[in-house]
Amino acid sequence: MRIALHTRVRSDRIEEYEAAHQHVPPALTAAIRAAGVSSWTIWRSGCELFHLLECEDYSRLLAGLKDLPVNIAWQGRMGELLDVRHDYSAEGVAAGLPEVWNL
Structure with missing residues (x-):
């Protein structure tokens, strides 16, 4: 399944956000893959x-990562950099952007 999400980086923390993503912990990327993710791409506009x-399964992904220490640490770091965060709660399953069109 494809899931599109929207988050927002703080304007004064863009460089830190991008630098952090050059060094995502290998334990986190392994956990993301183990939770069923085959790809995750982030684009930035401003x-x-x-x-x-x-x-x-997006709900399985969120459930698998929500209480994982490496993800908690990463989300804590991202929380310092973001105005709008990725929601790992049960309600976050519905946070995906609705698909309007697909070719």
Whole structure:
């Protein structure tokens, strides 16, 4: 399944956000893959961040990562940099952007 998400980086933290993503912890990327993600891409336009995930089951992904220490640490770091965060709660399953058109 494809999931599109929107988050927002703080305008004064863009460089830090991009630098952090040059060094995503290998334990986190391994956990993301183990939770069924085959790809995750993030694009930035100004402060707006757009994510596209290819995963087996988005609710399973969130449940698998929500309480994982490496993800908690990463989300804590991202929380310092973002105005709008990725929601790992049960309600976050519905946070995906609605698809309007697809070719």
